[in-house]
Amino acid sequence: xxxxxxxxxxxxxxxxxxxxxxxxxxxxxxxxxxxxxxxxxxxxxxxxxxxxxxxxxxxxxxxxxxxxxxxxxxxxxxxxxxxxxxxxxxxxxxxxxxxxxxxxxxxxxxxxxxxxxxxxxxxxxxxxxxxxxxxxxxxxxxxxxxxxxxxxxxxxxxxxxxxxxxxxxxxxxxxxxxxxxxxxxxxxxxxxxxxxxxxxxxxxxxxxxxxxxxxxxxxxxxxxxxxxxxxxxxxxxxxxxxxxxxxxxxxxxxxxxxxxxxxxxxxxxxxxxxxxxxxxxxxxxxxxxxxxxxxxxxxxxxxxxxxxxxxxxxxxxxxxxxxxxxxxxxxxxxxxxxxxxxxxxxxxxxxxxxxxxxxxxxxxxxxxxxxxx
Amino acid sequence: xxxxxxxxxxxxxxxxxxxxxxxxxxxxxxxxxxxxxxxxxxxxxxxxxxxxxxxxxxxxxxxxxxxxxxxxxxxxxxxxxxxxxxxxxxxxxxxxxxxxxxxxxxxxxxxxxxxxxxxxxxxxxxxxxx
Numbered sequence: 001x002x003x004x005x006x007x008x009x010x011x012x013x014x015x016x017x018x019x020x021x022x023x024x025x026x027x028x029x030x031x032x033x034x035x036x037x038x039x040x041x042x043x044x045x046x047x048x049x050x051x052x053x054x055x056x057x058x059x060x061x062x063x064x065x066x067x068x069x070x071x072x073x074x075x076x077x078x079x080x081x082x083x084x085x086x087x088x089x090x091x092x093x094x095x096x097x098x099x100x101x102x103x104x105x106x107x108x109x110x111x112x113x114x115x116x117x118x119x120x121x122x123x124x125x126x127x128x129x130x131x132x133x134x135x136x137x138x139x140x141x142x143x144x145x146x147x148x149x150x151x152x153x154x155x156x157x158x159x160x161x162x163x164x165x166x167x168x169x170x171x172x173x174x175x176x177x178x179x180x181x182x183x184x185x186x187x188x189x190x191x192x193x194x195x196x197x198x199x200x201x202x203x204x205x206x207x208x209x210x211x212x213x214x215x216x217x218x219x220x221x222x223x224x225x226x227x228x229x230x231x232x233x234x235x236x237x238x239x240x241x242x243x244x245x246x247x248x249x250x251x252x253x254x255x256x257x258x259x260x261x262x263x264x265x266x267x268x269x270x271x272x273x274x275x276x277x278x279x280x281x282x283x284x285x286x287x288x289x290x291x292x293x294x295x296x297x298x299x300x301x302x303x304x305x306x307x308x309x310x311x312x313x314x315x316x317x318x319x320x321x322x323x324x325x326x327x328x329x330x331x332x333x334x335x336x337x338x339x340x341x342x343x344x345x346x347x348x349x350x351x352x353x354x355x356x357x358x359x360x361x362x363x364x365x366x367x368x369x370x371x372x373x
Numbered sequence: 374x375x376x377x378x379x380x381x382x383x384x385x386x387x388x389x390x391x392x393x394x395x396x397x398x399x400x401x402x403x404x405x406x407x408x409x410x411x412x413x414x415x416x417x418x419x420x421x422x423x424x425x426x427x428x429x430x431x432x433x434x435x436x437x438x439x440x441x442x443x444x445x446x447x448x449x450x451x452x453x454x455x456x457x458x459x460x461x462x463x464x465x466x467x468x469x470x471x472x473x474x475x476x477x478x479x480x481x482x483x484x485x486x487x488x489x490x491x492x493x494x495x496x497x498x499x500x501x502x503x
Contacts, residue, residue: 041437042412231411231438298459300415300435326414326437333415355433 013058014152014210018217022227030122032059034230041231045328048199048236049369052158053228054220060153061125062207063132065116067142074108074116077135077273079255081265085110090181090194092263094255095131096274100281101251102258104128105243109181109194117147117181117192117207121245152213154206156220157228157236159371161203164223168216169193173204187212198233200240200369235325238334241292241367247303247322248290248336254281257338258290259366291344292368293321293352295333296360300326301352307337308351308358318343321352327368333361334368375404376496377470381446381489384498388470389446389489396483400446401474402434402465405499410436413465416458418443418476423451425478427485432475434465447485449478 010033013019019026024035035056038044047053065073071083080093090109097103104124109117120128129146136144156164162173169186173195176182181194192207208216221227234244243249248258255264255278264278295301301324306317324335335352343350346365351358380388386406390399407413415435425431425445432443454476458464465473480486490498 036438037411040412042414235437298415300437300440302440326435328437 011059013056014213015056015058015217018214019056019227022221024227024229027230029230030059030125032122034059035227037229037231038227041229041235042328044226044228044232045235047226048158048201048228048232049329050159052156052160052164052203052225053199053232054217054225055155055157055228055233056217057153057155057205058151058213059122061120061122061128062147062151062153063118063120063129064145064147065118065132065136065142066114066145067139068114069139070114070116070142071110073135073139073142074118074132075270075272077131078106078108079264079272079274079278080108081268081270082108082110083268083270087112088180088182089177090179090196092179094249094260094263095128096255096272096278097251098274098277099251100254100274100277102245102249102253102255102260103131103251104245105249105260105263107194107196109192111181111183111192115183119153119205123246147207149210151207151209152216154208154213154216154220155197155199155203156206156225157197157199157201157203158225159201160224161201164220164225165204167223168219169206173202176204178202187215198240198242199236200242200367201236201371234323235328238323238325238336239327239329239367239369241336243290243336244323253338254278256282257286257288286341288319288338289341289344290322290336291339292364292366293335293337293350293361294330294364294368295352296362299333299354299359300324301333301335301354301361303335305335306353307339307361308353309343310349310351310358310360313351313358317353318350329369339363374408374496374499375470376492378492380470380492381486382492382495383444383446383489385442385444387444387446389486391483391486392477396480397452397477398447398449398480398486399474399477400443401469402443403495404469406441407466407469407473410434410439410441412437413462416462416465416475418454418458419451421451421454424481425449425451434462443475445478446489447478447483448481450481451476452479453477
């Protein structure tokens with residue numbers, strides 16, 4: 001979940017004043033005072049689906065590793081075999097605990113054979129940085145640097161993101177492979193770009209040093225990109241059925257139940273934290289799987305709503321929503337839930353308890369939204 | 374922030390408008406309430422004929438980020454409800470005092486209305502809006 005002290009003062013984004021000027025309403029998230037929305041969640045959501053939006057994701061943790069064996073160090077703590085990454089490639093991976101539960105999900109960027117970057121969730125950033133530091137300590141000739149306080153991270157997402165990136169950063173997005181990354185010069189400084197994101201749209205995430213963050217933000221706004229807050233970030237990622245740590249994935253959930261087995265490499269035999277448990281869990285029959293649930297009537301789904309099997313109304317609940325929202329794209333209540341595998345086929349009827357009433361719903365194919373092309 | 378004169382308000386941000394001397398009243402939520410909730414995507418209203426007590430939760434309004442109960446500013450029988458909100462809940466955002474009305478009731482005790490706030494009092498007790 002989160003290692004954030006609820007009594008600690010909120011961390012303030014370096015671009016806080018820019019967000020306030022753009023009309024942001026702020027809300028606490030993982031210890032940060034974050035823009036929740038600017039003009040409105042639905043409007044911002046639609047801007048990303050139809051044009052382009054920019055998110056300040058500076059709250060996310062990011063650490064850089066240098067050294068010829070940096071990839072091996074990262075491999076020793078994450079589930080995916082990142083040592084197969086070539087410079088310019090990035091990959092989704094997980095930090096698991098010894099029980100095979102997911103302590104965090106991360107993105108690993110191989111910028112050069114001896115220069116790597118890992119992006120962490122804000123709520124886990126402190127624990128994650130400690131995990132990396134401990135792994136680095138046991139390795140020779142690998143150093144770690146926490147970029148969190150030295151950089152700003154912005155995500156630009158949507159069908160018009162490529163045009164904005166061309167205008168602002170001066171390169172062709174198509175020249176970077178999907179989940180690719182590059183390091184480049186921008187305004188006499190280094191900039192890291194990854195063709196990654198958390199919305200289901202094309203685009204990228206940009207890390208730039210602190211002094212140039214505001215200029216980068218201003219340049220994207222001048223290129224017609226809409227500021228988007230955490231509210232729409234959540235509805236966008238949920239439509240794309242991307243898991244959120246603390247919701248779909250937690251230290252108590254394993255990658256196989258979550259449909260993230262593709263991010264776990266066991267065949268290379270390399271040791272990493274949680275491997276033994278994951279070998280055992282993978283061999284076990286699944287007792288539950290993460291499924292996409294769509295409300296059949298108009299309404300809104302919310303995390304922690306209880307799911308029933310309408311064929312057996314008298315039996316106990318079959319699951320609980322890990323996330324829920326109203327999907328602006330589908331104009332329907334959507335959510336995700338761990339359900340018995342027999343109830344996870346698309347089309348399976350379900351019932352969701354909304355304020356004491358069992359409202360009809362059904363399992364739908366994952367994801368809810370997939371961009372064309 | 375629009376807080377029309379002539380309406381009565383609750384501390385939970387509902388408004389009530391007396392329909393002349395008919396003993397009927399229309400109920401909705403204030404501009405402040407819709408602004409705080411953000412994009413409203415679902416409204417659940419009681420059936421016509423239901424009798425509400427003052428303060429009773431009579432429905433639910435859901436925005437993208439929050440669920441909020443609707444409380445009766447005064448008691449009465451529901452004589453009409455705004456079914457347009459079923460498919461166009463965003464009317465509550467765009468027109469909280471007109472097209473976004475919620476229910477009309479026949480007041481059980483018109484004196485209950487006297488206990489509600491007028492526009493000036495309601496405005497005064499609102500938190501500073503950023």
